[in-house]
Amino acid sequence: MIQNTIINEKWLREFSPIPLNYNMKELHNYIKLAETIWVEPVIGHTLYETLLNEVADNDLSDANSTALVEAIYPYLAFAVAYEALPMVWAHISEVGITKGKSDNSDSLDLKDMTYVQQHLRTQVEARKDYCKKWLCEHYEYYPNLDCCGCGCSCCGEVNGRLNNPNKFQQLYRGRRKCTDLK
Numbered sequence: 809m810i811q812n813t814i815i816n817e818k819w820l821r822e823f824s825p826i827p828l829n830y831n832m833k834e835l836h837n838y839i840k841l842a843e844t845i846w847v848e849p850v851i852g853h854t855l856y857e858t859l860l861n862e863v864a865d866n867d868l869s870d871a872n873s874t875a876l877v878e879a880i881y882p883y884l885a886f887a888v889a890y891e892a893l894p895m896v897w898a899h900i901s902e903v904g905i906t907k908g909k910s911d912n913s914d915s916l917d918l919k920d921m922t923y924v925q926q927h928l929r930t931q932v933e934a935r936k937d938y939c940k941k942w943l944c945e946h947y948e949y950y951p952n953l954d955c956c957g958c959g960c961s962c963c964g965e966v967n968g969r970l971n972n973p974n975k976f977q978q979l980y981r982g983r984r985k986c987t988d989l990k
Contacts, residue, residue, distance in 0.1 A: 813860075814843060814847070814859045814860055815843075815876075815884050815888075816863075817832050819876075819881045820835065822885070823882045823885035824885040825885075825886065834892070834896060835889075835892050837892075838888050839888055842891045846887035847880060847887065850939055851880070851953060851954070853954065854952040854953075854954060858952050859872055872950075879938065879943060882935055882938075883932070883935040886928065886932045887932050889928060890925070890928040890929060893925055
């Protein structure tokens with residue numbers, strides 16, 4: 809089943825931390841998931857649907873095209889990498905989870921995986937903050953933008969909430985346990 813997404817392989821390669829020679833088809837399952845978990849709550853359902861329709865029709869307005877390239881694609885590309893990381897880095901086979909693509913690969917090290925995942929999460933959160941800030945600074949071009957609640961002139965709230973974590977993240981992930989990275 810092919811799903812409509814706001815990013816294509818070209819832009820994913822451009823902004824993603826994943827190497828250019830990587831088979832991007834392995835990431836396609838995670839694009840819609842990352843859009844649902846990370847992008848839609850930030851830009852709102854209305855603007856997300858507008859972008860989705862314009863990308864599908866290949867008829868992007870100048871303002872929406874600029875928003876995608878300047879703020880949303882860099883954020884989304886890292887979110888896709890973050891969501892796909894466990895299955896990109898590890899391989900599930902008959903012998904269990906391994907780091908590489910063969911049964912003779914080293915077993916998965918939790919310390920390494922936790923470090924990389926936390927680093928990616930930090931990058932995604934920073935890019936989310938930038939995306940919110942950019943959209944708030946240019947809100948006059950985006951009448952479909954749902955109020956972000958960050959305290960900017962767009963939403964008019966007093967308390968800034970730019971650094972709040974994604975509230976939907978815990979719906980899809982279990983609680984983190986303290987991991988000693990010695």
